[in-house]
Amino acid sequence: MPKILILSLVCASLVLAACGTGGTEIAVTQVIPLLEDVLPPDVALNVRNQVSTILGVPVESLQLESIEQMDWPNGCLGLPEPDEVCTEVITPGWLLVFSAEGQEYRFRVDQTGTVIRREP
Secondary structure, three states, X not given: OHHHHHXXXXXXXXXXXXXXXXXXXXXXXXXXXXXXXXXXXXXXXXXXXXXXXXXXXXXXXXXXXXXXXXXXXXOOOOOXXXXXXXXXXXXXXXXXXXXXXXXXXXXXXXXXXXOEEEOO
């Protein structure tokens, strides 16, 4: 048994050594996940459709640039309209950054995809 353990440790060490960078820098490209990989499919579909309608661009022209999980300060996602009453409760959701036709757009979304606010 000890021989198997030692052999396993030696093999693991060799694999780790082979994976090392050897002191050289390796450029890593950040991969932006698909909206559908982060949000539930029905929420992702609703968000894409709503953002497309808000911006007046085809869904196909929307490119997700970044997505970040957020806790918004209220039910209006921190962006209340004038004279709007917002529920005063922490609202989990996402900050989504899309690009379309050479422009960048930031949207705040709740977990269900029912509240979608474009940042000014």
